[in-house]
Amino acid sequence: MDEKYFPEKIETKWQQHWQQTKAFEVTEDDPRPKFYCLEMLPYPSGFLHMGHVRNYSIGDALAWYKRLQGFNVLHPIGWDSFGQPAEQAAIKRGVNPRDWTEENIVHMRGQMQRLGISYDWSREIAAHRPDYYKWDQWFFLKMYERGLAYKKKSPVNWCPNEKTVLSNEQSSGGVCWRCGAEVEKRDLEQWFVRITDYAEQLVEDIKQIESSWPEKVLKRQRDWVGRSEGAFVDFALKDSDQKIRVFTTRIDTIFGATAIVLAAEHPLINELLEDSPLKNQVLTFAEKVKADKAARGRTVDEDEQKEGINTGVLAINPFSGESIPVWVANYVLIEYGTGAVMSVPAHDERDFEFAQKYSLPIRRVIERISHGQESIAHDATSEDQSIAMQHAFTEYGILVNSGNWSGKLSEAAIIEMAKQAEANGFGQAAITYRIRDWGVSRQRFWGAPVPIVYCETCGMVPVPEKDLPVELPERAEFTGSGESPLAGVADFVNTTCPNCGAAARRDTDTMDTFVDSSWYFFRYCDPRNESAAFDPEIAKQWTPVDQYIGGDSHAVMHLIYTRFWTKFMRDLGLVSFDEPVKKLLTQGMVTNRVQGTDEWKAMSKSLGNGVDPDEMIAAFGADAARLFVLFAAPVENELRWSETGIEGAVRFLRRVYTMVWRWNERLANSSTVNAVPEPSAGTRALRRKTHQTIAKVTSDFEDLHLNTIVAALMELFNEVSAVEAEPASATDAEVFAVREALEALVLMLAPFSPHAAEEMWQHLGHPGGLLDSGRWPQADPELAQREELEIPVQVNGKLRSRVLALPEVTEEELRQAALSDEKIRAFIEGHEVVKVIVVPQRLVNVVIR
RNA sequence: GCCGGAGUGGCGAAAUUGGUAUACGCACCAGACUCAAAAUCUGGCGUUCGCAAGGACAUGUCGGUUCGAGUCCGACCUCCGGCACCA
Numbered sequence: 046m047d048e049k050y051f052p053e054k055i056e057t058k059w060q061q062h063w064q065q066t067k068a069f070e071v072t073e074d075d076p077r078p079k080f081y082c083l084e085m086l087p088y089p090s091g092f093l094h095m096g097h098v099r100n101y102s103i104g105d106a107l108a109w110y111k112r113l114q115g116f117n118v119l120h121p122i123g124w125d126s127f128g129q130p131a132e133q134a135a136i137k138r139g140v141n142p143r144d145w146t147e148e149n150i151v152h153m154r155g156q157m158q159r160l161g162i163s164y165d166w167s168r169e170i171a172a173h174r175p176d177y178y179k180w181d182q183w184f185f186l187k188m189y190e191r192g193l194a195y196k197k198k199s200p201v202n203w204c205p206n207e208k209t210v211l212s213n214e215q216s217s218g219g220v221c222w223r224c225g226a227e228v229e230k231r232d233l234e235q236w237f238v239r240i241t242d243y244a245e246q247l248v249e250d251i252k253q254i255e256s257s258w259p260e261k262v263l264k265r266q267r268d269w270v271g272r273s274e275g276a277f278v279d280f281a282l283k284d285s286d287q288k289i290r291v292f293t294t295r296i297d298t299i300f301g302a303t304a305i306v307l308a309a310e311h312p313l314i315n316e317l318l319e320d321s322p323l324k325n326q327v328l329t330f331a332e333k334v335k336a337d338k339a340a341r342g343r344t345v346d347e348d349e350q351k352e353g354i355n356t357g358v359l360a361i362n363p364f365s366g367e368s369i370p371v372w373v374a375n376y377v378l379i380e381y382g383t384g385a386v387m388s389v390p391a392h393d394e395r396d397f398e399f400a401q402k403y404s405l406p407i408r409r410v411i412e413r414i415s416h417g418q419e420s421i422a423h424d425a426t427s428e429d430q431s432i433a434m435q436h437a438f439t440e441y442g443i444l445v446n447s448g449n450w451s452g453k454l455s456e457a458a459i460i461e462m463a464k465q466a467e468a469n470g471f472g473q474a475a476i477t478y479r480i481r482d483w484g485v486s487r488q489r490f491w492g493a494p495v496p497i498v499y500c501e502t503c504g505m506v507p508v509p510e511k512d513l514p515v516e517l518p519e520r521a522e523f524t525g526s527g528e529s530p531l532a533g534v535a536d537f538v539n540t541t542c543p544n545c546g547a548a549a550r551r552d553t554d555t556m557d558t559f560v561d562s563s564w565y566f567f568r569y570c571d572p573r574n575e576s577a578a579f580d581p582e583i584a585k586q587w588t589p590v591d592q593y594i595g596g597d598s599h600a601v602m603h604l605i606y607t608r609f610w611t612k613f614m615r616d617l618g619l620v621s622f623d624e625p626v627k628k629l630l631t632q633g634m635v636t637n638r639v640q641g642t643d644e645w646k647a648m649s650k651s652l653g654n655g656v657d658p659d660e661m662i663a664a665f666g667a668d669a670a671r672l673f674v675l676f677a678a679p680v681e682n683e684l685r686w687s688e689t690g691i692e693g694a695v696r697f698l699r700r701v702y703t704m705v706w707r708w709n710e711r712l713a714n715s716s717t718v719n720a721v722p723e724p725s726a727g728t729r730a731l732r733r734k735t736h737q738t739i740a741k742v743t744s745d746f747e748d749l750h751l752n753t754i755v756a757a758l759m760e761l762f763n764e765v766s767a768v769e770a771e772p773a774s775a776t777d778a779e780v781f782a783v784r785e786a787l788e789a790l791v792l793m794l795a796p797f798s799p800h801a802a803e804e805m806w807q808h809l810g811h812p813g814g815l816l817d818s819g820r821w822p823q824a825d826p827e828l829a830q831r832e833e834l835e836i837p838v839q840v841n842g843k844l845r846s847r848v849l850a851l852p853e854v855t856e857e858e859l860r861q862a863a864l865s866d867e868k869i870r871a872f873i874e875g876h877e878v879v880k881v882i883v884v885p886q887r888l889v890n891v892v893i894r
Numbered sequence: 895g896c897c898g899g900a901g902u903g904g905c906g907a908a909a910u911u912g913g914u915a916u917a918c919g920c921a922c923c924a925g926a927c928u929c930a931a932a933a934u935c936u937g938g939c940g941u942u943c944g945c946a947a948g949g950a951c952a953u954g955u956c957g958g959u960u961c962g963a964g965u966c967c968g969a970c971c972u973c974c975g976g977c978a979c980c981a
Contacts, residue, residue: 260898265976291981294981387981388981756908887913890961
């Protein structure tokens with residue numbers, strides 16, 4: 046053992062030791078309680094970046110902590126290895142995506158091992174291997190069987206850069222989640238998964254995870270699902286049998302409807318205008334709106350003008366019997382609700398703006414309830430009302446100008462009017478959702494093939510389970526044309542119908558890679574199962590995941606898909622809970638200064654502000670890097686990279702290491718010292734600090750306040766350094782206190798810097814290694830308690846003095862001690878003491894006048 | 895525009911139920927060691943007045959509650975993030 050701290054030496058040594066002893070491999074056959082610690086699986090791009098390092102350092106700290114506490118900790122890793130970059134590499138450089146991916150995995154696995162992350166490598170999985178994606182296909186078929194996977198032609202998001210379709214979640218904000226390109230709309234026939242069937246549960250079950258997932262993630266999921274309570278109302282058309290169905294959350298404002306407005310894509314437009322002289326005008330307008338939308342993608346310009354055209358058709362308000370015009374306008378979305386709205390300018394900002402522009406009547410039908418007023422005796426005239434309005438009044442209030450409904454409150458009217466609509470057959474209460482079905486087809490090679498065959502006579506035929514997996518061909522031609530490369534592989538496409546045996550063709554699209562990551566952590570439980578995705582009984586022992594750690598960029602992609610998938614698996618009977626992840630931590634970004642600027646941005650190759658983990662390990666060691674990453678900021682905050690900061694971490698490790706070495710011999714020679722014969726003030730203080738630190742660190746671990754844990758360990762170390770005795774001449778009491786402090790320090794450092802901790806643990810006389818002989822230290826509350834307290838004394842809330850007192854001091858004694866304190870007496874002199882506030886064990890405040 | 899989150903030293907950040915604001919680290923300054931530098935060690939380090947003892951002022955701004963506010967309440971300002979015609 047070396048006296049000096051050489052990280053490269055001890056890190057290699059312990060990494061080998063862990064590998065040889067299979068230190069982190071776990072089995073189900075274990076009496077200890079389980080803990081499932083999971084980090085988001087990486088895409089094998091070829092290189093770990095600092096965001097990965099942070100992610101895995103957090104997870105590993107928790108895994109070690111739980112292990113030392115006696116849990117059977119499942120801590121696995123794998124590869125989200127299907128996807129776009131492999132295919133881009135193939136297109137650009139002509140490499141085989143499979144070789145490229147496998148090489149990247151080898152390299153990144155090496156990097157993880159050099160970081161010393163304690164994974165159970167025996168459970169490693171990779172999405173691109175047939176033994177994995179076979180089960181993606183199996184799940185797809187189960188969904189198909191149940192009508193949850195279906196094919197339809199519809200306008201979809203198309204990334205012109207990557208030449209593939211994207212789901213709504215992947216094109217949130219109108220841009221491709223991966224490359225940032227603006228998405229276009231294209232009409233294509235695609236596979237969809239009915240995530241909308243689970244929309245209600247996706248909102249409702251948030252209750253189960255409310256306190257243990259970050260609010261910002263839950264909020265984005267709620268917004269994304271976009272649950273909205275309201276009602277459908279059918280407006281019959283004058284001179285026609287047709288009717289138009291609208292969705293509204295404000296049926297209470299229906300007497301104020303002065304138009305019906307349709308989206309440009311509304312299917313009824315053509316029919317309505319059959320014999321209308323305005324037909325051409327309206328259709329031209331609708332075409333223009335559609336063209337504008339296509340050009341813009343999903344984004345909306347802030348100063349985009351509302352535009353519309355009157356169709357000349359009249360609709361009848363079922364409540365009032367009034368005839369109102371039907372318009373087509375650009376501000377109504379076909380994707381939401383029914384693609385048609387009733388326009389109530391007085392009570393909706395958009396309708397108000399539209400009505401002003403086209404001089405539609407603005408009729409006020411809701412009044413603010415003024416103070417003390419329960420109802421309005423008479424309806425004000427509509428003329429009076431419309432003149433007064435500068436803005437739409439969008440709040441709830443009391444109904445006016447609403448026939449029999451006048452005088453009702455909005456809340457009641459919303460419920461009762463929907464009931465009346467239902468009773469009379471022209472509508473009903475309804476809930477709509479913003480979320481759309483998940484488009485899973487991708488026109489790519491590097492993914493799991495959709496297991497469907499098309500037969501001339503039998504039509505669409507699912508591949509039988511026994512024929513899975515539908516394997517990807519060895520190679521394909523990457524033209525970058527936008528059609529799936531699989532379409533060009535004759536051996537793949539041409540097959541026989543599983544039904545009738547006739548010649549047939551395979552589906553040539555592959556599945557969204559988010560399918561792979563929706564259920565992967567169940568596969569870790571039973572990774573080599575050849576007859577099922579996983580054995581439910583085995584998965585039951587590990588899942589749900591106790592702690593999941595990753596970036597928040599997946600808040601409405603992976604994290605919503607995996608919640609959906611779990612609910613589907615529950616309905617298949619594979620799992621018995623609703624939510625796959627008990628606790629979620631979204632770590633902050635790792636940023637670095639952009640050269641020559643004052644800006645801190647996420648590390649990236651293109652900005653040239655990246656830091657290579659390998660270089661960092663070579664320069665400072667994995668232990669110091671991990672310690673710094675966890676110390677520099679709270680885990681959920683942005684982490685600003687600092688070269689000098691990591692040097693500080695090295696310094697700390699070196700100092701602890703030197704200290705252990707300094708005492709090591711003396712501690713080894715007095716291993717029989719157990720009792721504490723004559724505790725001096727110094728040893729009492731050290732023991733107190735030790736036990737206070739154990740208590741603080743243990744509680745901070747439960748909330749993953751890792752930065753303050755490191756600070757506390759540094760404080761404990763500083764206290765050990767303050768021991769003045771030389772090891773050789775130290776008393777038994779001092780030796781005992783130092784041993785207790787150093788052992789606790791090393792054990793608690795293990796989650797942060799495991800290699801150094803293992804090495805020091807050995808120095809301290811434990812040959813077996815941390816997992817053999819180390820146990821998380823226990824805090825003794827009595828030892829942590831101070832025997833003498835320093836009580837601050839305030840005068841009128843300002844700190845003026847301090848008095849010493851025993852913890853069991855009475856209020857009255859404390860009061861007297863404060864009042865007789867010399868400094869306090871000087872302040873009180875010449876004043877009246879109004880009162881004295883005594884907070885036991887905390888402080889005294891003397892109020893004077 | 896709407897919704898979230900956050901504003902504390904030069905910097906990253908600490909601070910139980912309201913109870914000693916600035917722990918821990920980085921940077922910086924001084925000293926020791928050295929021919930010198932680096933490394934290491936020791937000490938200092940919110941602002942300000944003071945030789946000192948000590949005082950005044952400080953947690954984005956203004957106000958409030960309280961014996962006492964970084965923490966609670968109200969209004970506002972700024973920054974970051976998300977969503978954006980969702981009827």
